[in-house]
Amino acid sequence: MSSVIQPRRASALLLPALCLALGFGCDAGCDADESGGLEQRGSVANAEELTMRPRTEDGYEVVEASPRSRRRAEADQRRPNRDDLILEPNEPDPMPEGITLSQAVEGMPTDGQLVAEITMSMGTVFCDLFAEKAPRTVANFIGLARGKRPWWDPEVGQWRRNKPYYDGTLIHRVLPDYLIQGGDRLGDGTGRPGFTVAHEDHDRNRHDEAGVLAMASHGPGENGAQFFITDGNASDLNVENQYTVFGHCENLPIVERVARVPQGEENRPLTPVRIERVLIRRVAGGASVAERTPPVLPEGYDPDAVRNASPGPSELAPNPSPLAPRPVPPE
Numbered sequence: 001m002s003s004v005i006q007p008r009r010a011s012a013l014l015l016p017a018l019c020l021a022l023g024f025g026c027d028a029g030c031d032a033d034e035s036g037g038l039e040q041r042g043s044v045a046n047a048e049e050l051t052m053r054p055r056t057e058d059g060y061e062v063v064e065a066s067p068r069s070r071r072r073a074e075a076d077q078r079r080p081n082r083d084d085l086i087l088e089p090n091e092p093d094p095m096p097e098g099i100t101l102s103q104a105v106e107g108m109p110t111d112g113q114l115v116a117e118i119t120m121s122m123g124t125v126f127c128d129l130f131a132e133k134a135p136r137t138v139a140n141f142i143g144l145a146r147g148k149r150p151w152w153d154p155e156v157g158q159w160r161r162n163k164p165y166y167d168g169t170l171i172h173r174v175l176p177d178y179l180i181q182g183g184d185r186l187g188d189g190t191g192r193p194g195f196t197v198a199h200e201d202h203d204r205n206r207h208d209e210a211g212v213l214a215m216a217s218h219g220p221g222e223n224g225a226q227f228f229i230t231d232g233n234a235s236d237l238n239v240e241n242q243y244t245v246f247g248h249c250e251n252l253p254i255v256e257r258v259a260r261v262p263q264g265e266e267n268r269p270l271t272p273v274r275i276e277r278v279l280i281r282r283v284a285g286g287a288s289v290a291e292r293t294p295p296v297l298p299e300g301y302d303p304d305a306v307r308n309a310s311p312g313p314s315e316l317a318p319n320p321s322p323l324a325p326r327p328v329p330p331e
Contacts, residue, residue, distance in 0.1 A: 084155075085154040085155060085186075086154050086157035087154050087192075089152045089159070089194045090157065091158070091159060093150070093159070093194065093195055094150045094159055094161065095149060095150055098136065098139070098140065098149075098195070098197065099139050099140060099143040099148060099149045100139055101131060101135050101138060101139040101142075103139070103143065103148060104138075104139040104140075104142035104143040104146065104148050104149070105142060105280070106148065108280070108281075108282060109282045110282070111282060111284065112281075112282030112283050112284045112285075113128055113129075113282065113283055113284070113285070113286035113287070114128070114129040114131050114138070114142070114280065114281075114282060115127065115128060115129065115280070115281050115282070115283045115286060115287045115290050116129055116141070116142075116145065116213075116247065116278060116279070116280055116281075117277075117278070117279040117280075117281055117290065117292065117293060118166075118249075118275065118278050119275070119276045119277050119278075119279070119292070120171065120254070120258065120273055120274065120275055120276060121272070121273055121274045121276060122254060122257055122258050122261075122273055123251070123253075123254035123257065123258075124251065124254065124292050125229065125249045125250065125251045125252070125254050125255060126249065126250045126251055126283075126287035126288075126290040127213045127229075127247040127248060127249040127250070127287055128247055128248050128249075128250075128286045128287045129141070129142070129213075129246060129247045129280075130202075130204060130245070130246050130247055130248075133200070133202040133203075133204055133205075133245075133246070134200040134202060134244055134245070134246040135200075136197055136198065136200060137197060137200050137215060137223065137244045137246040138246050138247075140197045140223075140225075141227070141246060142280050144164070144165035144166060144193065144225055145164060145165065145166055145278040145279070145280050146164065146280055147161075147162045147163050147164045147165070148162075149165075150194075151163075151165050151185075151193040151194055151195075151225065152192075152193060152194025152195075153185070154185070154186070154191070155185075159194070164277070164278070165183075165185070165193065165225060166182075166183055166225075166275050166277075166278040167275065167276065167277045167278065168274065168275070168276070169182060169183060169184060169185055169187065169274070169275045170182060170184070170187040170269075170272055170273065170274055170275070171258055171269060171273040171274075171275065172184055172187050172188055172189050172268055172269075173189060173228075173266070173267045173268065174258060174259045174260070174261060174263055174267055174268075174269055174273075175231070175259065175267055176231060176232075176256075176259045176260050177231055177232035177233075177259070178230070178231055178232055178234055178259070179228040179229060179230045179231055179234055179259070180228060180229055180231060180255060180258050180259050181216055181226060181227070181228040182226070182227065182228075182273075182275055183216070183225045183226040183227045183275070184225070184226050185225075188266075188268075189216075189226070189266070191225075191226075192218070192224045192225070193224045193225040195224065196221065196222045196223060196224055197215075197223040197224065198221045198223070199217070199220065199221050199223060199241075199242050199243075199244050200244050200246075201241065201244075202245075204245055205238075205241065205244065205245045206235070206238050206245065207230055207233075207234040207235055207237040207238055207243065207245070208233055208234075208235045208238070209230065209232075209233060210230050210231055210232050210233075210252050210255065210256075211229065211230060211248050211249045211250065211252050211255070212229065212230040212234070212245055212248060212249075213227060213228075213229055213245065213246060213247035213248060213249050214227065214228055214230075214237075214243045214244060214245045214246065215227055215228075215243060215244045215246065216228050216243065217242050217243055217244075219242070220242045221242075223244055228243075229249050229255050231252075231255050231256060231259040248287070249287065250287040250288050250290070258273055261273060279293055281293070
């Protein structure tokens with residue numbers, strides 16, 4: 001599928017001439033149609049200009065990026081050579097019994113609802129965590145997010161300790177009206193953290209609405225680190241009953257936006273959507289009232305303090321405006 005727009009006739013005559021003058025023809029994002037007009041394919045840059053045909057339940061379909069945009073994105077997302085990876089741990093798991101909830105939240109306040117603040121390059125969602133319903137799954141997620149649970153790094157072939165797992169990973173799968181999925185260090189959906197966590201069944205283990213936070217699974221009882229957030233009714237997942245629901249998310253317009261980015265094969269975003277950080281917090285009132293945590297400033301830095309450095313050009317007295325009257329020189 002591709003969404004197209006038809007520019008006005010003047011543009012139809014001007015752009016081919018410009019293309020020929022520059023020597024690259026009409027392959028640079030345009031094709032002349034039989035009537036002399038141009039067919040312009042969608043890209044990230046002009047996605048808001050596209051006339052999209054209704055496809056999903058909310059009236060929009062996914063915009064496919066142009067081949068050049070796809071090639072650029074693929075170059076930015078080159079995966080590690082699998083032949084150079086050590087996918088299976090060759091050392092014992094430092095935490096063979098898994099992590100407990102008390103270990104995962106060590107050092108945190110005790111008052112307030114456990115909330116995951118998931119900041120992506122397109123915005124932040126806040127998710128209430130169901131610690132009472134799925135304690136092992138929540139403990140594992142928190143432990144990975146806070147660096148409390150060791151995980152296997154296939155690129156260096158060793159267990160990582162005291163290193164947050166999710167920070168810098170990608171949202172590698174987007175399906176409008178269905179879900180967005182991430183949490184894989186390899187960025188393609190095949191990565192595992194070096195261990196598995198059993199499925200936990202409970203009375204809220206359903207995927208009937210948007211905002212459900214659940215574990216992606218390689219098979220029954222094989223939860224690891226990957227997770228997904230639903231972007232609509234995904235009740236077909238209830239039948240298999242292997243995707244542990246461990247939370248519910250707010251600020252769903254961000255999920256909707258991520259689910260509709262231009263995508264390529266295997267529903268992979270053509271422009272990377274990165275998980276910048278996952279913070280675990282205690283919030284009185286839960287995710288519905290949570291606000292984004294401001295970035296941590298370097299120790300001793302005071303943004304309001306007067307700087308000792310020499311002033312830059314923007315801090316000097318401004319130059320007179322070209323339209324302002326100039327002072328009359330003395331006679």
